[in-house]
Amino acid sequence: MLHRYLPMTEEDKQQMLETIGVQSIDELFSDIPESVRFQGEYNIKQAKSEPELMKELMALAAKNADIKTYPSFLGAGVYDHYIPTIVDHVISRSEFYTAYTPYQPEISQGELQAIFEFQTMICELTGMDVANSSMYDGGTALAEAALLSAAHTKKKKVLLSKAVHPEYRDVVKTYAKGPGLEVIEIPYKNGVTDLDALQAEMNEDVACVIVQYPNFFGQIEPLKELEPIAHAHKGMFVVASNPLALGVLTPPGQFGADIVVGDAQPFGIPAQFGGPHCGYFAVKSALMRKIPGRLVGQTTDEEGRRGFVLTLQAREQHIRRDKATSNICSNQALNALAASVAMTALGKKGVKEMATMNIQKAHYAKEAFVNHGFDVVFTGPFFNEFVVRLNKPVAEVNKKLLEKSMIGGYDLGRDYPELQNCMLIAVTELRTKEEIDMLVKELGDCHA
Amino acid sequence: MHKDQPLIFELSKPGRIGYSLPALDVPAVDVAQVIPTEYIRQEAPDLPEVSELDIMRHYTALSKRNHGVDSGFYPLGSCTMKYNPKINENVARFAGFAHIHPLQPEETVQGALELMYDLQEHLKEITGMDAVTLQPAAGAHGEWTGLMMIRAYHEANGDYNRTKVIVPDTAHGTNPASATVAGFETVTVKSTEEGLVDLDDLRRVVGPDTAALMLTNPNTLGLFEENILEMAEIVHAAGGKLYYDGANLNAVLSKARPGDMGFDVVHLNLHKTFTGPHGGGGPGSGPVGVKADLTPFLPKPTVEKGENGYYLDYDRPKAIGRVKPFYGNFGINVRAYTYIRSMGPDGLKAVTEYAVLNANYMMRRLAEYYDLPYNRHCKHEFVLSGKRQKKLGVRTLDIAKRLLDFGYHPPTIYFPLIVEECMMIEPTETESKETLDAFIDAMIQIAKEAEETPEIVQEAPHTTVVKRLDETTAARKPILRYQK
Ligand SMILES: Cc1ncc(COP(=O)(O)O)c(C=O)c1O
Numbered sequence: 001m002l003h004r005y006l007p008m009t010e011e012d013k014q015q016m017l018e019t020i021g022v023q024s025i026d027e028l029f030s031d032i033p034e035s036v037r038f039q040g041e042y043n044i045k046q047a048k049s050e051p052e053l054m055k056e057l058m059a060l061a062a063k064n065a066d067i068k069t070y071p072s073f074l075g076a077g078v079y080d081h082y083i084p085t086i087v088d089h090v091i092s093r094s095e096f097y098t099a100y101t102p103y104q105p106e107i108s109q110g111e112l113q114a115i116f117e118f119q120t121m122i123c124e125l126t127g128m129d130v131a132n133s134s135m136y137d138g139g140t141a142l143a144e145a146a147l148l149s150a151a152h153t154k155k156k157k158v159l160l161s162k163a164v165h166p167e168y169r170d171v172v173k174t175y176a177k178g179p180g181l182e183v184i185e186i187p188y189k190n191g192v193t194d195l196d197a198l199q200a201e202m203n204e205d206v207a208c209v210i211v212q213y214p215n216f217f218g219q220i221e222p223l224k225e226l227e228p229i230a231h232a233h234k235g236m237f238v239v240a241s242n243p244l245a246l247g248v249l250t251p252p253g254q255f256g257a258d259i260v261v262g263d264a265q266p267f268g269i270p271a272q273f274g275g276p277h278c279g280y281f282a283v284k285s286a287l288m289r290k291i292p293g294r295l296v297g298q299t300t301d302e303e304g305r306r307g308f309v310l311t312l313q314a315r316e317q318h319i320r321r322d323k324a325t326s327n328i329c330s331n332q333a334l335n336a337l338a339a340s341v342a343m344t345a346l347g348k349k350g351v352k353e354m355a356t357m358n359i360q361k362a363h364y365a366k367e368a369f370v371n372h373g374f375d376v377v378f379t380g381p382f383f384n385e386f387v388v389r390l391n392k393p394v395a396e397v398n399k400k401l402l403e404k405s406m407i408g409g410y411d412l413g414r415d416y417p418e419l420q421n422c423m424l425i426a427v428t429e430l431r432t433k434e435e436i437d438m439l440v441k442e443l444g445d446c447h448a
Numbered sequence: 449m450h451k452d453q454p455l456i457f458e459l460s461k462p463g464r465i466g467y468s469l470p471a472l473d474v475p476a477v478d479v480a481q482v483i484p485t486e487y488i489r490q491e492a493p494d495l496p497e498v499s500e501l502d503i504m505r506h507y508t509a510l511s512k513r514n515h516g517v518d519s520g521f522y523p524l525g526s527c528t529m530k531y532n533p534k535i536n537e538n539v540a541r542f543a544g545f546a547h548i549h550p551l552q553p554e555e556t557v558q559g560a561l562e563l564m565y566d567l568q569e570h571l572k573e574i575t576g577m578d579a580v581t582l583q584p585a586a587g588a589h590g591e592w593t594g595l596m597m598i599r600a601y602h603e604a605n606g607d608y609n610r611t612k613v614i615v616p617d618t619a620h621g622t623n624p625a626s627a628t629v630a631g632f633e634t635v636t637v638k639s640t641e642e643g644l645v646d647l648d649d650l651r652r653v654v655g656p657d658t659a660a661l662m663l664t665n666p667n668t669l670g671l672f673e674e675n676i677l678e679m680a681e682i683v684h685a686a687g688g689k690l691y692y693d694g695a696n697l698n699a700v701l702s703k704a705r706p707g708d709m710g711f712d713v714v715h716l717n718l719h720k721t722f723t724g725p726h727g728g729g730g731p732g733s734g735p736v737g738v739k740a741d742l743t744p745f746l747p748k749p750t751v752e753k754g755e756n757g758y759y760l761d762y763d764r765p766k767a768i769g770r771v772k773p774f775y776g777n778f779g780i781n782v783r784a785y786t787y788i789r790s791m792g793p794d795g796l797k798a799v800t801e802y803a804v805l806n807a808n809y810m811m812r813r814l815a816e817y818y819d820l821p822y823n824r825h826c827k828h829e830f831v832l833s834g835k836r837q838k839k840l841g842v843r844t845l846d847i848a849k850r851l852l853d854f855g856y857h858p859p860t861i862y863f864p865l866i867v868e869e870c871m872m873i874e875p876t877e878t879e880s881k882e883t884l885d886a887f888i889d890a891m892i893q894i895a896k897e898a899e900e901t902p903e904i905v906q907e908a909p910h911t912t913v914v915k916r917l918d919e920t921t922a923a924r925k926p927i928l929r930y931q932k
Contacts, residue, residue, distance in 0.1 A: 005791075006798055013805065016806075020812050029703050032703055033677070044573050044793050047795050057539045062544050063544065066547040069543065074549045077773060089504065090503075094519075095516045096516065097537075098517035098532050101729035104848070105914070107515040107852055109510075109913055116455070124493035124494050129929075131929070136777075137772060139772060140772060171770050173770075174747070178628075223487075272547075273779075274773065274775050275775070276778075288928070297927055298927040299919065299927075301914040301915040301918070309917050311926055324621070327628070328588055330587065333727050333728040335730075341507065347460075347465060350469065351492075354469060359479055407549065407553075430470075
């Protein structure tokens with residue numbers, strides 16, 4: 001068969017069969033018993049040529065309403081941010097994207113150094129000592145933080161704020177079933193973790209307290225008040241954090257967090273229907289040898305030249321097997337590279353400027369809603385998301401917005417029965433004043 | 449003499465920028481007015497300050513210090529380093545795929561849901577399973593997801609004593625590690641001299657506490673477990689489930705389906721068999737397929753096709769829960785789907801035939817120069833042992849390093865653990881005979897060097913940007929970030 005990905009010619013094939021000493025390729029499969037042999041061909045769609053397939057898939061993609069065409073006020077963990085053009089140019093260099101894990105350091109210095117730089121940037125943003133080379137996403141990173149806390153403290157209770165992303169919470173609960181951890185959800189009060197409720201659940205059995213900063217409602221959790229409660233009984237303090245927000249907010253590390261995780265999607269990674277994004281995982285140095293996933297370290301070669309290697313591998317599955325700190329193998333390396341390039345392009349000044357713009361645009365939008373008589377549900381300080389109560393179901397309102405070629409916010413009633421008709425609105429630096437005004441106008445008579 | 453590439457932080461100079469943000473078009477709120485002082489960062493994160501060209505040059509320099517499939521042959525066993533088609537990259541970047549939000553109303557993402565649904569249908573046929581979830585982000589994540597489903601299945605039967613997962617001694621490290629994360633104990637089953645699971649040993653370890661047996665077939669030695677139906681019978685008779693690690697599916701496309709071999713759960717590595725690029729270590733995608741009796745336990749949501757189009761089904765009371773925010777690594781799934789549609793049924797069949805032809809050809813030609821521990825037809829990969837060379841003072845690690853001088857990525861080494869001085873070679877179907885021959889010649893030359901001038905091999909690599917690195921100090925005194 002002729003195919004552009006398959007270079008063997010009939011002549012090659014014959015020569016090779018001869019070398020092997022068989023008559024046909026089929027003979028090479030003689031070890032597969034007839035009883036399990038698949039006969040014939042798969043009943044799947046026939047192959048399409050390159051231009052035909054391009055055309056078909058372009059049409060399929062066009063069935064979706066993309067957020068570059070439709071201004072979107074959806075956030076809830078995935079954001080429409082400025083992606084410096086250069087990001088895609090870098091990650092399109094196939095020396096990066098067609099490589100595998102840098103197991104052979106001498107020919108993988110590029111990837112290794114890029115990851116080392118990524119680790120450094122994550123440490124800078126979070127105020128932590130050590131960051132790994134990436135996790136699948138923010139949700140699984142959070143789940144692994146809970147597992148790490150339990151393993152480290154030898155305790156089994158996880159206190160999880162209800163103001164943490166509902167899907168992240170679901171993932172934590174699924175992972176918790178493995179080692180049999182008990183997950184207790186802590187209610188929120190005025191949009192942030194209820195300190196009294198948390199205090200009431202704290203005891204010697206608590207492995208960790210988990211909060212999000214800014215939290216799912218966009219509110220800035222009072223880490224300063226949370227930290228002493230979390231640490232009162234030798235449990236871990238785990239903070240999930242939007243790394244862009246940390247361009248302006250005091251990093252969790254400064255408030256004494258033991259583990260900081262999150263998703264680097266706001267840095268250079270397109271929404272892509274929810275993945276692949278890029279989980280990050282950062283810890284205080286005491287946990288360095290227990291961190292999940294790959295770590296890159298600096299060293300020297302035989303001639304004293306600086307170089308980079310995968311290190312502390314004794315934690316990992318390929319060495320420790322069932323005793324490994326995690327089962328993660330492939331991670332999100334290429335997206336960590338994308339995030340590195342975006343963080344580099346934004347740099348010291350740009351990260352702050354972009355984060356500040358998010359605050360400013362979101363606050364402008366919130367004020368506009370207040371001025372139009374809307375009930376903004378939570379009144380504490382917030383980053384780029386806030387909650388507005390409507391007088392009808394969010395899904396219905398969003399349908400109407402769609403007719404105006406806009407994508408409305410997230411329907412909180414899906415996860416919080418007490419927040420029926422409440423919309424979580426995200427306003428990033430990419431939403432213009434015009435778009436914000438239009439949203440407020442279109443929602444005009446929907447205030448509760 | 450190679451020049452080091454400075455760290456991006458070392459290239460930084462205050463006053464340079466590499467971004468372009470729109471001007472603020474709303475009244476400028478003072479952050480200090482809306483955020484309490486103690487929550488306002490006092491010291492800016494020390495990120496680089498560089499121009500766009502600085503960035504491009506930096507990463508271009510780094511890329512030149514990296515070897516990918518596009519740079520040269522990459523016969524890394526178990527990883528299926530085949531060509532990554534470029535059309536995949538373009539399709540994944542269509543705005544309608546790259547820039548859609550996972551929480552948009554379903555009617556605005558019908559194209560995405562259709563693609564996911566159709567990919568699931570294709571994977572069901574390819575694996576012979578009854579249902580597929582695309583949620584897991586990679587192979588290991590798929591393993592854990594599958595094991596959690598097996599656990600839920602047993603528990604739903606009131607069967608709480610199935611605490612053990614059996615893995616062969618040839619298993620990949622993620623298998624036992626995933627078993628642990630899923631709350632199981634791992635039991636190892638031995639391999640025979642022939643490199644297959646020892647049925648007597650399997651009978652010995654299997655029992656009422658068996659939750660599952662995890663297998664790759666062909667196994668990590670590249671050999672097809674011919675007794676698979678008997679193994680399935682042993683495990684099923686004891687009430688356990690059979691788990692298929694699909695990392696090696698490239699060996700059996702259109703030849704044998706996990707579902708027909710008696711497997712109950714399977715994960716695939718779309719970044720291997722189905723050309724999602726490896727990305728320097730990820731992102732991957734690890735869909736899981738199951739037989740009907742495990743379907744109720746699939747993580748939620750599932751993608752379904754209804755009268756009014758495609759939708760996400762959250763109403764699944766028996767689901768193990770969520771294994772990932774949103775719906776999986778969609779961008780990788782788009783690439784895999786594009787690939788499957790580029791190949792079609794006859795193309796996928798040819799993939800396996802050529803992958804197996806290439807591996808057997810290399811194995812036969814190299815068998816004269818290196819020890820071949822299992823002398824029978826291999827599937828898509830095979831293992832050699834560097835025992836003979838070790839006696840000459842040349843270790844497999846040295847051989848691997850010497851290959852770097854020829855411009856090749858070495859095979860997987862020291863895995864599987866049961867083969868002394870192991871080299872695991874997987875050529876894949878996208879490599880030409882010329883490439884295979886050139887690599888074989890290099891291997892032959894290295895075998896000769898081991899005999900005649902071993903120091904050339906022992907001191908390799910000679911041509912790379914760095915020489916062998918001090919991994920011991922790296923682990924003993926870890927430097928894991930840049931500090932001024
Ligand atoms: C046999 C086998 N199983 C499982 C895995 C794990 O897959 P992933 O890296 O996608 O988690 C690998 C990949 O290295 C493998 O080779």
